[in-house]
Amino acid sequence: MKLLRSSAALLGLMTAAQAVHAAEDCGSFTIAEMNWASAGLAAWVDKIILEEGYGCDVGLVTGDTVPTFTSMNEKAEPDIAPELWVNAVKVPLEAATKEGRIIVASEILSDGGVEGFWVPTWLSEKNNIKTIEDALSHPELFPGAEDESKGAFFNCPSGWACQTITANQFEALGAEEKGFELVDSGSAAGLDGSIARAFNRDEGWLGYYWAPTAILGKYEMTKLDLGVEHDAEHWHNCTVSNTCANPHLNEWPRSDVFTAVTKEFAEANPVTMEYLGKRAWSNTTVNELLAWMGDNQATNEDGAWYFLENYPQVWTAWLPEDVAEKVKGAL
Numbered sequence: 001m002k003l004l005r006s007s008a009a010l011l012g013l014m015t016a017a018q019a020v021h022a023a024e025d026c027g028s029f030t031i032a033e034m035n036w037a038s039a040g041l042a043a044w045v046d047k048i049i050l051e052e053g054y055g056c057d058v059g060l061v062t063g064d065t066v067p068t069f070t071s072m073n074e075k076a077e078p079d080i081a082p083e084l085w086v087n088a089v090k091v092p093l094e095a096a097t098k099e100g101r102i103i104v105a106s107e108i109l110s111d112g113g114v115e116g117f118w119v120p121t122w123l124s125e126k127n128n129i130k131t132i133e134d135a136l137s138h139p140e141l142f143p144g145a146e147d148e149s150k151g152a153f154f155n156c157p158s159g160w161a162c163q164t165i166t167a168n169q170f171e172a173l174g175a176e177e178k179g180f181e182l183v184d185s186g187s188a189a190g191l192d193g194s195i196a197r198a199f200n201r202d203e204g205w206l207g208y209y210w211a212p213t214a215i216l217g218k219y220e221m222t223k224l225d226l227g228v229e230h231d232a233e234h235w236h237n238c239t240v241s242n243t244c245a246n247p248h249l250n251e252w253p254r255s256d257v258f259t260a261v262t263k264e265f266a267e268a269n270p271v272t273m274e275y276l277g278k279r280a281w282s283n284t285t286v287n288e289l290l291a292w293m294g295d296n297q298a299t300n301e302d303g304a305w306y307f308l309e310n311y312p313q314v315w316t317a318w319l320p321e322d323v324a325e326k327v328k329g330a331l
Contacts, residue, residue: 026056026272029265030078032063033300037293038212038286039063039083042108044304046082046279049315050272052330053323065089072262073101079265080276083108086256093260103266105259105276111283113255114211114223115162117169121220123204131225132173139179141204144194150181154207157188161240166208168239168247183207195219211283217291226251278318285314305331 033043043060050056061078065088068081073096086093096102117132129135135142139151153175156162170182185191191207192215198205199219209215230251238244259276266273289311293303308315309331316324 026050026054026269028057028059029080029269029272030059030061031080031082032068032078033060034063034065034068034081034083037214037290037300040300041286041289041293041303041307042082044300045307045315046080046276048304048308048330049275049319049323049327053319053327054271054275056272069093069096069102069260072260076101076262076264079262080105081260084258084260085113086258087253100263103261103263103273105261105266105273106278106280107256108259108280109212109257109283109286110280113257114283115208115252115255116210116223116226117207118209118221118223119204119206120199121222124222129224130222131227133227135206135224136173136175136178136180142180142206143203144198144205145181145183147181150179152183152206153180154183154185154191154194154205156208157185157191162208162210164242165239165252168241168244169249172247172249180206195221212286212290214287214290214294216283217287217289218294275318275323279315280318281314285311 031043031046033040047058047060050058063078063081065085068078069084069089069092071077072079072081073092084093093102093104097104117135119129119135123129123141127134127138127141129138129141142151142153144152144154153170155166155170167182170176170180175182183194185194185207191209194207195205195209195215196219197203209221215221226249228249228251230253231248232253234248235250235253238247239250259279261273261276289303289307292298292306293300296302298306308327312328315327319327
C-alpha cells in the first residue's frame with residue numbers, strides 16, 4: 001500500500017488553520033463519472049456529500065479507466081477519479097505517484113475488486129462444491145452447453161481481457177477432457193442472462209464473474225477455490241496472453257481499486273482529501289446497491305440518494321458530525 005502512504009504523508013502536512021480555510025472555500029472541481037455502474041454510483045455519492053455537506057461546486061465528466069488516468073496525468077483534469085482499477089494502469093500510476101502528479105487518496109473498495117469462477121451457493125451447499133475441481137467432477141450439474149452431453153463453463157464477455165484469461169484457465173484445468181464446453185457468453189448482458197436463467201430454473205451454473213456487480217447482489221453465489229496461488233510472472237507472460245502455449249492454473253490477483261486525485265487538487269482541498277481518505281465501502285454493500293438499482297431501473301444519482309437514505313451506518317463514519325447532519329438535512 002505504498003501509494004496510500006504517500007497520500008497520508010501529504011495530509012499530515014495540513015494544519016488546522018488550512019483545514020478551516022479550505023472548508024470555507026471549497027471551490028469548484030470535477031469528478032470522473034466512469035462508465036460502469038459501481039464507479040458511476042461512487043461519483044454521485046461523492047458529488048452529493050461534497051455539495052450538501054461541504055458546500056463544494058462539483059461537476060461530473062464522463063470517464064473510463066485509461067483515458068481518465070491519462071488526462072489526469074497529463075492535463076491535471078478531471079480532479080478526482082473515485083474508482084480507478086489499478087491493474088489496468090499499474091505501471092504508469094506508480095510512476096505518476098512517484099513523480100508527484102497523482103495522489104492516491106484511498107482504497108475505495110475495502111476488500112478490493114474480486115474475479116474468479118463461481119457457482120450458485122445453493123448448489124455449492126447441496127453438492128459440497130467448494131473448489132474448481134469439485135465442480136469439474138460433476139459436468140451433469142451444469143447445463144447450457146451446445147453439446148448436451150457436456151457441462152457448460154461460461155466465459156467472460158467477448159472482447160474483454162478476461163475472455164482470454166478464462167480460456168487459458170479452462171485449458172490449464174483440462175476442463176474439456178473432464179466433460180465441459182467453454183460457452184461464449186457474447187456480452188455482459190448475455191453472461192448476466194445465463195445466471196438469471198439458471199436461478200429461475202433452479203439449475204447449476206459455472207463460469208467467470210467479478211465483483212462488485214448487481215448480479216452478485218441479487219443472486220447468492222460462491223467463489224470457488226482454485227487451489228493455487230497467484231504467479232505474477234506466469235500471469236503477465238502467459239495467463240493474459242492469447243498466444244500462451246502452455247497455460248498453468250493461476251489465481252487472479254487481488255484488484256486494488258483506488259480513489260486518485262491530481263496533485264493540484266490535493267494541495268488545494270485538504271478537507272475534501274480528509275473525506276476521501278476515509279471514504280470506503282465493501283463489495284457486499286456495493287453489490288446490494290447495484291442490485292437495487294437494477295431492479296428499479298435507477299440512475300447513478302438515484303442509487304446515491306438511496307444509499308444515503310438507507311446506509312447511514314456506512315457513510316456517517318466518513319464525516320465529522322456537523323457535516324453528516326448537513327447531508328442528512330438534504331435527504
